Structure formats: C-alpha cells, structure tokens
Amino acid sequence: MSETAEDHVLASTEAGLRIITLNRPKRLNAWDAPMRARLLSLLAEAATDADVQAVVLTGAGERAFCAGQDLNEGKNFDGDRAEGWIEEWRALYGAIRAFDKPMVCALNGLAAGSAFQVALLCDIRVGHAGSKMGQPEINSGIVSATGFWIIREMLGLSRATELVLTGRMMEAEEAHRLGLLHHLVPAGEVRATALRIAAELAAKPKLAFRLNKQRFREVTQPGFDDTFAAARRLHREAFSDGASQQVMQRFLDRSQG
Template sequence: MSEDDVLVRHDGQVAVLTLNRPASLNAWDMAMQDTVRRRFGEFAADERTRAVVITGAGERAFCAGQHLAETAGFGPENVDAWLDNFRSLYRAVLEIDKPVVAAINGVAAGSGYQLTLLCDVRVAHPGVRMGQTEVSSGIPSITGMYLTMRALGGSRTLELMMSGRLMEADELKQAGLVHHLVPQGDVLATAVKIAGQLAEQPSVAIALTKQRYRDLITPSLWEAFEAARAIDRKAWASGQPQQVMRDFFAARRKR
C-alpha cells in the first residue's frame, strides 16, 4: 500500500482524513484499513485535534468497501484475521472521544457504508448512493446488518441485506442515515464547518456522551463480529464468494 492512499490535513482544530484511491472507488484492503486505524489513534492522542472529518477522494465514491482483489483468493483460514482487522478499525473510530463527521461523495458501499454509520454526523449530496452490497459478492452481511438494524429497524434491514441494493439520497435523508444533504461541491466544506462547530462544544460532555453511546452499541456489535466468524467461514468454504469475485474480474477484463 502507498502512503498516499490515506491523506491527512488539518483545518484548525479539525483533522481531515481522505481515503485516496479514486481509481478503485476508494476500495480498501487490510493495509489501508490499518493506516486509517493508526491515524485515528493519532487523532485521539493529539490535544490540538478536537474533531475529525473522513471523506473519499474524487467525485465517484466515498468508499466502495472491500477491495475484491484481496479477498478473491481468501479461504476459511483467512476469515479471522480479516474480521479482526475490521474490528480493530471500527473500535478506533468508535472509541475516539471527539466528534467524527463523514463527508460522503458518490457511493458508500459494504464496509465503506458501515464506516459512515460509525460516524457521528453524515453529510452527503443528491446523487449519493449507500448500502450493504456484500451479498452480491457472495459474502453474508452480518456486522452491516447489525448497524443498519439499529438505524432502520428489522423489516427494511432484511430487504436491504438480501437485495444488496444501494439507497438513493432521498431515501437516505428520509431514513435519517444522512443528516445534511447539500450540493455536491459543498459536501466537504459543510462537513468541516460542522466538525468545527462540534469541536467548540465542551469536550468532557462530548466525550462522556460518546462513551455512553458506545456502551449501548458495542456489546451487540462485537457479538455480531463473533457470529460473523463462523458464518463467513461457511461462506468461503462453499467457494461461492471466490467464484463471484473471479467472475467480476473476468467480466471487467472483457470490457
């Protein structure tokens, strides 16, 4: 992974982290996820950083989720390390005691969509599409199901998990998955502005509020990760995810 795959700049008290693989819709592998996790650890320890914005480079995607080139060769023996890596990343995002704002552009899918749900505030534009597409790659949707169910309830969640469809901006706003819908060119600036406003809030109150939210959400999220171990092993043992991914790359080579 290139060091340029994750960019960081500071705008006053706000750290802006950019997923920087626009050619692949900012899809990430475990090395890139590790870098994001480390960056969040740095933000947590830096007293000058009072809020974080996370976004994706380019206009086409925030993050398209897992880079399929990495998982196409996976077998059941790879599942634990893969899930442990995601769990460490999700923990880092959830446990930072500072506001985190997602500036969402284009598509947020799979684990990229899940990342937005871990953020405290979500800013997007008309044309954004978000959803849990893992089933279309042959991967059961377990952690994404839990995060979506907390936000939307059971009936709509099951339909989304099985169909793998992406929700359009109007549906996202109506469902409360997007808090602010602004013109595409204003997404990042709006997210930075909101993060700056939240950075001015009393830090102890923010930290304790986020701590209580973590107390409510994380036990069931970690249980979902444990459930995913056995479920994902079965999926990869079937050979179906690998075949779907091989078919995807074969179709792309023919274009």
C-alpha cells in the first residue's frame, strides 16, 4: 500500500494540545508538496477548532525534525515550478505567522533549510544536544532568499550572511546560546517539555496573547512581502538556468552513493 500525505504528516490531540508530527523518518522527514499542503490544512483546522488550545510541531524518529526540502522533488523544477513552489511556502509561512494560538516546536533532531525556517517561525523552540540547526541550501544549489530574511530578523545581518554563505549547521549549544533554541533539555524530555510549555502558553489571557502575536506579524509584514517577491524572482532565475538542479543531482548522487 502506497503512503500518502496523511501518513507523512500526522495529527493527534492531548488535553487540548494538537500535536502535528512530520512522519517520514526514513527521509529525515524531508517534505514535498503534498506534505506542505497537508501541514497547511492541519494548521487551518487547528486555528478554527475551539477545542485546540495550542499546537506542538515535531518530527518522527530520533535523527531529524525535518531535513528541509526533498531534493528528489526539487531537482525536477523549472522556472515556472520554482515560482509556484515559493508561493506554496508563502502560504505555509503566512499561516504559521497568522496562527494566533501558541505554537511550540519540539526539535527531536536536526532542522535544516526550510525546516530551520519553520522552526524559527514558531513561538518557542525546545531541543536537545542533537538538535542541529542551519541553512545548508547553498550546498545543494538552492538560493536562501527566505532563510536569509528570517535569520536576519532573529540574529542580524552579520550572522545571517555567515550562515547563508557557509551553509554550516549549528550545534544545539550554539543555537541555544544565540537564542534560537529557547530550551535545551535531554532528548527524552523534549516532547514533554514542549507540551508543558504549550499548555502554559495556552493558559495565558487569550486576547492579550492574540494581540501580541498580531503585532509581531504587523511589524515584520513588509519584510515578509519583500522577501517573497525577491524569492520568486531569484528562484525563477536559478531554476531556469538549470544549475540548481544539477547541483541537487550531484548532492543526491553523493549522499546515496
């Protein structure tokens, strides 16, 4: 029986907390278009469900929250598909930014590229010593238009430039020291800690919580809009050239060889 997006992104509820799990551990939970659409749908459902007080986003397995974009999908893009791909990310990132309930990311392992960005868009991040974070797109031929903006918002221009151009992954201790990981706990405590924090946030006065998040979004919206306009242009150019796809294929050949 073939697997579907419903198999690759799971949802369950515990005491008013919706737990959304990226469930593709053999591929380090790397996502493709059906997974992104499924996650977007689950967030929309959680946003309107009065019984859902908060969301905890995590990954299956012990190695990764998510390795980011599935290169087996990306290697087949052309310029038109690249623009559509960016619009899919705009919809997903916009939904996370507009989610006015608590959203906690439980990082059970590495978070790379777009998964690093999604984690940074969540309200609170909990990880363990193996929760590496970074923006390695340049190593697989992908432009970091959205990643650069999100990292710059969090850490400033100098660190964003360094992380984007080197593509290095930060160890959990560094991510914690920089404030990207709010809580660093033993691996076996990540999920429970994330659930506890989500419940604590859900108990805050709801109007004040919602209006605070609204203000966060208002302040950063001009940068968000500019970033996605640039991302459409840059990714169209990169994928129309064909160089990105070639680098992705070489990256896949090395990793699968």
